[in-house]
Amino acid sequence: MKITDLKCTVMGNSPIVRIVTDEGIEGYGQIEHSKPYVKPQVLFYKQFIVGEDPTNVERVVMKIRRLGGFKPWGSAVSAIEVALWDIAGKAAGLPVYKLLGGKVRDQVRVYNTGGYVPLKDQSPASYAEIVSHQKNGPEGFTMVKQGVSWHSGMPQAVPDFTYGEVRTGPVHINKGPLTQKGLYHVIECVEAMKAALGPEIGLAIDCGPGWLIPDAIRLAKAVEPLNLMWLEDLITGDYSPHVSARVYREVTQATSTPIHTGEQIYLRNNFMELIEGQCVRVVGPDPLDVGGLAELKWVAEYADLHSILMAPHGVIDGVFGLAGLVHATATMPQNYVAFEYANAEHKWWYDIVTGLPNPIVKNGLIEVWDRPGLGVEFIKDKAVKYLPAGDEDFFE
Ligand SMILES: [Mg+2]
Numbered sequence: 001m002k003i004t005d006l007k008c009t010v011m012g013n014s015p016i017v018r019i020v021t022d023e024g025i026e027g028y029g030q031i032e033h034s035k036p037y038v039k040p041q042v043l044f045y046k047q048f049i050v051g052e053d054p055t056n057v058e059r060v061v062m063k064i065r066r067l068g069g070f071k072p073w074g075s076a077v078s079a080i081e082v083a084l085w086d087i088a089g090k091a092a093g094l095p096v097y098k099l100l101g102g103k104v105r106d107q108v109r110v111y112n113t114g115g116y117v118p119l120k121d122q123s124p125a126s127y128a129e130i131v132s133h134q135k136n137g138p139e140g141f142t143m144v145k146q147g148v149s150w151h152s153g154m155p156q157a158v159p160d161f162t163y164g165e166v167r168t169g170p171v172h173i174n175k176g177p178l179t180q181k182g183l184y185h186v187i188e189c190v191e192a193m194k195a196a197l198g199p200e201i202g203l204a205i206d207c208g209p210g211w212l213i214p215d216a217i218r219l220a221k222a223v224e225p226l227n228l229m230w231l232e233d234l235i236t237g238d239y240s241p242h243v244s245a246r247v248y249r250e251v252t253q254a255t256s257t258p259i260h261t262g263e264q265i266y267l268r269n270n271f272m273e274l275i276e277g278q279c280v281r282v283v284g285p286d287p288l289d290v291g292g293l294a295e296l297k298w299v300a301e302y303a304d305l306h307s308i309l310m311a312p313h314g315v316i317d318g319v320f321g322l323a324g325l326v327h328a329t330a331t332m333p334q335n336y337v338a339f340e341y342a343n344a345e346h347k348w349w350y351d352i353v354t355g356l357p358n359p360i361v362k363n364g365l366i367e368v369w370d371r372p373g374l375g376v377e378f379i380k381d382k383a384v385k386y387l388p389a390g391d392e393d394f395f396e
Helices: 036-044 057-067 075-092 124-135 180-197 213-222 245-253 268-276 293-305 318-330 347-351 380-386
Strands: 003-011 014-021 026-030 107-113 143-147 202-206 230-232 259-261 365-367
Touching (some): 026 075, 026 318, 075 318, 124 143, 180 202, 245 268, 268 293, 293 318
Parallel strands (some): 107 143
Antiparallel strands (some): 014 026, 107 365
16 A cells, blocks of 8 residues: 555644545544644655555654654644554554554543633632533543643733743743742632542643742642642643753652643653653653654553653544544553543534544543544545635545
């Protein structure tokens, strides 16, 4: 089998990768809907993979892996890798999880980020209210996550939140020392959320990036009695083009609260220092940023050797990203916690694909499905109307 074409379109704001072969088998990958601008980068890789056998996934990805980078520049390579697994599975008549080593579990746990309604304001009461929505949703989530401090509107909404200057611009641009007032506000909001959730629902907190070591340790120690699932991205994280492993190690060593990072990191190589140095307790790569499903699985295995937990990122990876996460996490070792449930950007996504369970999440779990490849397919006559002008031939 040979790859004859690599196509990319943007549906809603999600870049969609389609790899076409000479045997009529096609594969799909999807990129976070925050990155419609990476379409040209996806198409750049076409010249390197046309003519290759897509069922030799690693051999194909080796041609393009060096030409990627940390989030957002790892997503194109990652989505191509996912589409190759989709083809390899269909060609073999096997679900992708079989090709990644086989199922370790029949159901995969997911957690919810953000909730179903907008946060009213930055008060502890509003944070308590929104996690109650997450807790009481029909999916029966057993774990939820919320953003605070630099990963929220607090710097703008809470007067004198920081001793530094509050900046505006691209996401997560802020960093600086917190005032006592700012720090106590964060702690009060976290305490209010945990009180609303009770002991039966796990709470994870997305914090940054942007904290400095003294404040990070103060926060982590202050919330120790709450037994949080983790504090995420305190130092570096979302869109940081580096890892800061030794800084993370300082924080991790100072507290019993689990420290988490990894969603922006590209490739297994960039997890080595974090994992070998026991710098965090939980890693959270995103398959659509780290380099794909096999890359994610490798990081999970290496983390397990070091007693580090695995909780992949994925909240805006869309329906094909969700499928990839289900297959990859089904094969992970027992350090697996849960992945961040991927919501489609628009409700219409669920009407233009087949293969997803209905409902998708029950009791906080997704049943792993057995259809070949990713097991999710476009209903092309319904999907075409969401193709942008100029890409009407995407499915042809
Ligand atoms: Mg995050």
